[in-house]
Amino acid sequence: MLGKWTALSRWYGTLEKWVLVGLVLFLTGFSLLQIVLRNFFSMGIVWGDTLLRHIVLWVSLLGTARATAENKHIAIDILPRLLPGAGKTVLGLVTDLFSFLVSLLLCYESWVFVINEKGAGNFAFSSVPYWWLEAIFPFGFAVMSLRYAHRLIFCLSSGRNGGQTCKLS
Amino acid sequence: AENKPEFEIKLATLAPENSSLMQVCNEMNAEVLRETGGKVGFKMFAGFVMGDEEDVLRKLRVGLVHAAVFTATALTDMDPALRSLQIPFLFSNYGEVDYVMEKMEPDFKAALLKEGYEVLGWPELGFLYFMSTSPIAGLEDLKGKKVWAKANMPMSQAMIDRAGVSTVAIGLPDVLVALQTHLLDVVYNSPYYALVTQWNTQVKYFTDLPLSYIGGALLVDRKIMAKMPPSLQETVRKVCAAHLQRLNEKTRKDNDEAIQIILKRGVQKVTPDAAHVKGFNDLSDEAMAGLDAKFLPPAAVSKVRAALAEYRAQHPSKP
Amino acid sequence: MQALLSLLLGVLALSGVPLFIVIAGAAFLSFYFLDVDLSIVIIEMYRLAANPMLIALLLFAFAGYVLAESGASRRLVRFSAALLGRTPGGLAIVSLLCCAFFTALTGASGVTIVALGGLLYPALLEDGYKDKFSLGLITTAGSLGLLFPPSLPLIIYGVVSDTKISDLFLAGIAPGILMVVLLSLYSMYAALRFGTTGSKASFNFRELASATREAMWEIFLPVVLFGGIFSGFLAVSEAAAVTAFYVLVVEMIIHREVKLNDIPTVIVKTSMMVGGIIIILGASLAFNAFLIDQQVPNKILGLMQAYVSNKYLFLLILNLFLLVVGCLLDVFSALVIVVPLIIPLALSYDVNLIHLGIIFLANLQIGYSTPPIGMSLFIASLRFEKSIVHLYKASLPFLIILLLSLAVITYLPALSLLWVR
Ligand code: NA
Ligand code: NA
Numbered sequence: 001m002l003g004k005w006t007a008l009s010r011w012y013g014t015l016e017k018w019v020l021v022g023l024v025l026f027l028t029g030f031s032l033l034q035i036v037l038r039n040f041f042s043m044g045i046v047w048g049d050t051l052l053r054h055i056v057l058w059v060s061l062l063g064t065a066r067a068t069a070e071n072k073h074i075a076i077d078i079l080p081r082l083l084p085g086a087g088k089t090v091l092g093l094v095t096d097l098f099s100f101l102v103s104l105l106l107c108y109e110s111w112v113f114v115i116n117e118k119g120a121g122n123f124a125f126s127s128v129p130y131w132w133l134e135a136i137f138p139f140g141f142a143v144m145s146l147r148y149a150h151r152l153i154f155c156l157s158s159g160r161n162g163g164q165t166c167k168l169s
Numbered sequence: 170a171e172n173k174p175e176f177e178i179k180l181a182t183l184a185p186e187n188s189s190l191m192q193v194c195n196e197m198n199a200e201v202l203r204e205t206g207g208k209v210g211f212k213m214f215a216g217f218v219m220g221d222e223e224d225v226l227r228k229l230r231v232g233l234v235h236a237a238v239f240t241a242t243a244l245t246d247m248d249p250a251l252r253s254l255q256i257p258f259l260f261s262n263y264g265e266v267d268y269v270m271e272k273m274e275p276d277f278k279a280a281l282l283k284e285g286y287e288v289l290g291w292p293e294l295g296f297l298y299f300m301s302t303s304p305i306a307g308l309e310d311l312k313g314k315k316v317w318a319k320a321n322m323p324m325s326q327a328m329i330d331r332a333g334v335s336t337v338a339i340g341l342p343d344v345l346v347a348l349q350t351h352l353l354d355v356v357y358n359s360p361y362y363a364l365v366t367q368w369n370t371q372v373k374y375f376t377d378l379p380l381s382y383i384g385g386a387l388l389v390d391r392k393i394m395a396k397m398p399p400s401l402q403e404t405v406r407k408v409c410a411a412h413l414q415r416l417n418e419k420t421r422k423d424n425d426e427a428i429q430i431i432l433k434r435g436v437q438k439v440t441p442d443a444a445h446v447k448g449f450n451d452l453s454d455e456a457m458a459g460l461d462a463k464f465l466p467p468a469a470v471s472k473v474r475a476a477l478a479e480y481r482a483q484h485p486s487k488p
Numbered sequence: 489m490q491a492l493l494s495l496l497l498g499v500l501a502l503s504g505v506p507l508f509i510v511i512a513g514a515a516f517l518s519f520y521f522l523d524v525d526l527s528i529v530i531i532e533m534y535r536l537a538a539n540p541m542l543i544a545l546l547l548f549a550f551a552g553y554v555l556a557e558s559g560a561s562r563r564l565v566r567f568s569a570a571l572l573g574r575t576p577g578g579l580a581i582v583s584l585l586c587c588a589f590f591t592a593l594t595g596a597s598g599v600t601i602v603a604l605g606g607l608l609y610p611a612l613l614e615d616g617y618k619d620k621f622s623l624g625l626i627t628t629a630g631s632l633g634l635l636f637p638p639s640l641p642l643i644i645y646g647v648v649s650d651t652k653i654s655d656l657f658l659a660g661i662a663p664g665i666l667m668v669v670l671l672s673l674y675s676m677y678a679a680l681r682f683g684t685t686g687s688k689a690s691f692n693f694r695e696l697a698s699a700t701r702e703a704m705w706e707i708f709l710p711v712v713l714f715g716g717i718f719s720g721f722l723a724v725s726e727a728a729a730v731t732a733f734y735v736l737v738v739e740m741i742i743h744r745e746v747k748l749n750d751i752p753t754v755i756v757k758t759s760m761m762v763g764g765i766i767i768i769l770g771a772s773l774a775f776n777a778f779l780i781d782q783q784v785p786n787k788i789l790g791l792m793q794a795y796v797s798n799k800y801l802f803l804l805i806l807n808l809f810l811l812v813v814g815c816l817l818d819v820f821s822a823l824v825i826v827v828p829l830i831i832p833l834a835l836s837y838d839v840n841l842i843h844l845g846i847i848f849l850a851n852l853q854i855g856y857s858t859p860p861i862g863m864s865l866f867i868a869s870l871r872f873e874k875s876i877v878h879l880y881k882a883s884l885p886f887l888i889i890l891l892l893s894l895a896v897i898t899y900l901p902a903l904s905l906l907w908v909r
Binding site: 017018020021024025027028031032034035039049052053054056057059060061062063064065066067068070072073074075076077078079080091092094095098099102103105106109110112113116133134137 | 499500501502503504505506507508509512513516525526527529530531533534536537538539540542543545546547550721722725726728729730732733751752755756758759760761762763764766767768860866869870873875876877
């Protein structure tokens, strides 16, 4: 079971990487296109800026979810430094459990948010409704929750150090 | 020493703390408190602290705020008919606006009520005007200029696009620097806000022709109104309507004074002649005709144009 | 109950729970007790998508990581050594100036550290500066230059307080220079102490010519950047795209030091770092919304008004209050919420509004690198993969110097008003 999870998470990791590459390169290219259009052809894509700002949001949420897998979030880890080995393991499990619960709540509330936005029916530009662009919230937080869950189960079952020191690839 | 009113209405506005709008809102609050014996009162959140209009609208939906002052622009997705008032170069004076608004008001109120909001008044931003670094007296003067593309001005945008003019999308706070660095040549705003944001220090010309009318509304969540006994509801409606009416008179005076100050501080006035005004009008009509019926409902447009024709027949323009 | 939960959250924060989880958790709890639909937390986070500066943040970060992959820092060190020769602290001073200039343009949104850090940090290390010194310098310099025109926060203060923006631009110059000069003096002292005296060789025109030729493309970058912005060709966010493109061309095609295969890794690194910053900003927005709803800044100021009568004491407490505000709120919220509240108070103590603006922004600037939760500290921690506690220690000496200049700025109004009127 856990083996299948690990395989799935590897597969998603590759997909995630190429989506990020695509988004960042598109962001760069589209910005350049806007400059060229304005300065040389006296044109501009008005909704371009809105699109680009949402791409940054997408990159950020996907990037944050990635940072969860690689344990690269900002954290103030003063207490674990003071604790002995066993205490560290337990504390690691507690912090991961807490992080899992909060990211699950973030995911659920994002879902509620997107459903509300869909109901409000506002458009970001032309025929693109806001909720399409905002759907990255529940998705990003769902990936994050799964990664915390994965780490918790992995660390519990492998009996290794919990939380901070138990790192998934 | 503050006693919280039994019904506290959290009211968000985008206007700065020291603006006319906030002054009137504070006076309005004082009178609401007085007239309801301290039972109903507003708690104010001024100056963007709640975010932009779309953020405030979302907060209104989840109940973090109960009331807010919006520009009509923010409400056009709820009621597309509101766009019919924003058609570029539609109105030439506030007499026309008031007459048309009177005819349209019941429709707008009904549409917004269906979304769950009651209108307590229609505080407006007023007419927008072109301000520029080179004189804009007609359509051809816009060609080759870097014209500001304000977010959420689809009607003006449609018109400027049709003129084949390049626009630059820049966020509101960056406009001042963009004028300074010549990233922008032509901007537009209400005179009062142009003065507040000090744009007048970076432009040389003011085109004396209203570009577009931007109205507004103070919406309150029907749920919080419904909690109050009917007599209190009536008091709130009556007091707010009176103050917001007064606010519009004040806004118009502020805008007129702002034009005078802008001109006094060295910005030159440009007055387009009749032929150029017609050029703008024709282009606007052409651009509006090309818009989707769902975006700009033809029924509302016809009603507005009919009312406008009525008013103009009663008030033939001075030669 | 609420106190107990807050305490628990505090303990978790110190136990290594990601900071954005802690802040989001605090926001959820607050709104739960306020009985507001919890999706408000996401509504607030979504305000991120309205911030045009974040495009620049991502693109500058991308360019910064590409530069860090290349040999640009080595070339830059060689060039500065050839140019400045034995001037102690030469490279450190150049770094301070670059950061100040860059922040003035980008408005202390964290962009400076991510854009220049990738280049300057390895360069400083290579030139013999201690790791701790280099980290502290880049971290605190990340918001240096907030007082120089055309910094956006100066403009926003002008609009909110209804003071002349051109006066503010003039008023910020001398205090800004004071900060740069004091930090430069400290850098010279540190360089002498480390024995980092740049190049030991005497000035050699040949070496300078050769070093210039080698570093030519990187030296040309600021010309492209600032020239593009001041000629009106580019907006700031566009300048970031041009920078990213330029850096890709220079390091991949001209120097051939960055390979196509490296790009996916660089992009994933960039996304993780930028995502890490932006998610903290988003969670803070949510918690800020609670503070605003409870009118917390208003309440603190009300207390101050009730108990403080002396102008100098007022200024001292104002500074302490603003340092905390600088830590808790983003610059924009701080300006629009706190400025209107402080102005009547400041006027009653007879404080000049232009001077007040400079005090205000100097505080916000320092608040960026003030422990425990200054934004620059987080950004540097993510960018250089150092623990946050390590960064607290590294920025301390620089922070002391900045506080010293804050005292001068506060109690010597003439410095701010030197060019005004
Ligand atoms: Na910056
Ligand atoms: Na901050």
